[in-house]
Amino acid sequence: MILKFFEHIGQKTTDFFLSIYEAMQFTALCLIHMVQPKSYNPAMRMVLIKQIYFTAVGIIPLFIMMAFLFGSVIIGVVIALATQYNLQSQIGSIIVTFALNEFSPFFTALLISLRSGTAVNTEIAVMNVNKELNTLKEYKIDLIDYLFLPRILSGIVSVTSLSILFAIIMLGSGYIFTLFYMGMDLHTYQTLLANAVGVDNLLILLLKSVAFGFVTMLIPIYSGLKTANAYTAIPISVLNGMVKLFIAIFFIEVLSLVLQSL
């Protein structure tokens, strides 16, 4: 009885580390393909363009609306709190840090995960169950080059560009709130932001967006690839993929906070 208990724990631990090792191996393989020029064949480039269109362009109207709604509310709360605690002198750096470093990449990653991450996970899982991946392999078409790399790159490009758009909208909303709460004119607000924005803020925005974009596509792809051979396994694959993706997004967020506090 006790032996079986320890065997069970041992098996689970081995499986856990083995799955981490496999995931790392897959990540490394994708990164290697990313830097190889031969990966960028015409078919891959065509898929990449389509993926960027579906992930970044198709979402723009909804994204702008969401950015206005959530961005305005959040920045309004931040400005109201800053005013309440007499932090008006720090308002520029508070808005910049909050909009650029924290909220824009995080919110964009969540939105892209919900919209495109689920779609990619389902797509790869369906292709896996239908043996379409095997057909591609039969024709000696590299799955990483043709299927995975365009999706990962589109994730990186989309999350980065939409994060920048979100930050711009959020900073625009910030002006409306500073106008009402502090009676600040546009020129003063612009100067305040220009003085507060540093290279480090832009670098953090870019690095976080790239990291978020990478995992937003990589984890659903990996989850789709690991789908068992049945249609009933597809929802389970999407569910598992999304849980892992959200854990990864929160992990990156926490890691970035820890690194910034050093």
Next chain:
Amino acid sequence: MLENIALIKEVHELLPTQEAQAHGIESLRLIDLEHIGLNRLNQCTSLEVFYVMVIRAMMAKEEVIFIVTPFFLIKKLARIEPVLEKLVLLNKEQKNIIILDNLTNQSHYKGDLCNIIK
């Protein structure tokens, strides 16, 4: 369908998409199916899907093409001759086409176009 056909030449011969698709259209035109170029899988009949699979196989570098149980792949196929004639039209590179089928379907293949090997 066209994207599906063009993929082989795009990947293996690094042909630009338009050029690879032009090859695909040319092959579809040979068998009067150019109208299915922009169709998706669910918009095509099993016969059209079969021809697309054959064209895709013709685009690959392999010299031998195996077709397994065409009567199963193509729904309600009564006569194989029209299909064989189109295979001859498509086979510009003179590849070896081997059809594997059940003995019960043997009578369908009797004619000039096929060498039956048991």
